[in-house]
């Protein structure tokens with residue numbers, strides 16, 4: 410999608426993808442991201458690509474971890490901090506604005522402009538509605554960029570599978586085959602869950618939630 414597509418969605422508040430209560434599948438499978446920190450001298454630091462204003466950031470912060478987000482829309486990030494009740498510092502960088510407060514840092518701008526140095530020492534990636542937000546021609550570029558800037562940190566991916574002929578994306582249908590085609594060379598992929606998406610996708614088509622754990626080979 411063009412950047413203007415997403416900016417327009419946020420301007421018009423057409424954000425059906427946003428979950429006011431956060432995502433229950435994150436809470437269920439968070440051990441993928443949160444375990445292992447005890448043995449490490451580094452803090453757990455979770456990267457949330459294409460983060461929007463997800464409430465999952467509040468939940469991750471409540472677990473005592475650091476969170477780094479990347480999001481195109483400043484509207485989203487202003488609302489994210491308002492809803493967290495946190496007044497951020499805002500710094501201008503060569504890649505755009507960086508909002509920060511306590512354990513949370515969010516880069517406002519195109520994720521493809523970020524480097525490994527920008528995001529710091531990432532211990533896990535939480536991808537909910539990020540991979541599925543991207544059209545197929547961008548997914549390989551996204552996957553390799555994500556692996557590069559996080560040094561192949563483990564990932565928790567929450568995606569949808571449905572009949573793409575029945576609905577135009579986004580979100581696009583991203584199934585096991587797609588995840589394997591993007592990541593199988595670099596990661597062992599474990600499917601943690603396949604479950605019915607209650608109410609269907611946008612209330613229109615039957616869909617399933619798919620949850621994957623990716624661990625670097």
Ligand SMILES: C[S@@+](CC[C@H](N)C(=O)[O-])C[C@H]1O[C@@H](n2cnc3c(N)ncnc32)[C@H](O)[C@@H]1O
Pocket residue numbers: 415416426427428458459460461462463479480481482485518519520521537538539542579
């Ligand atoms: C489907 S929404 C998902 C948001 C969030 N992950 C959630 O679960 O609510 C996709 C988000 O990606 C953002 N986005 C799209 N392309 C982007 C890019 N190239 N760089 C950074 N953010 C982008 C959009 O503005 C939008 O907020």
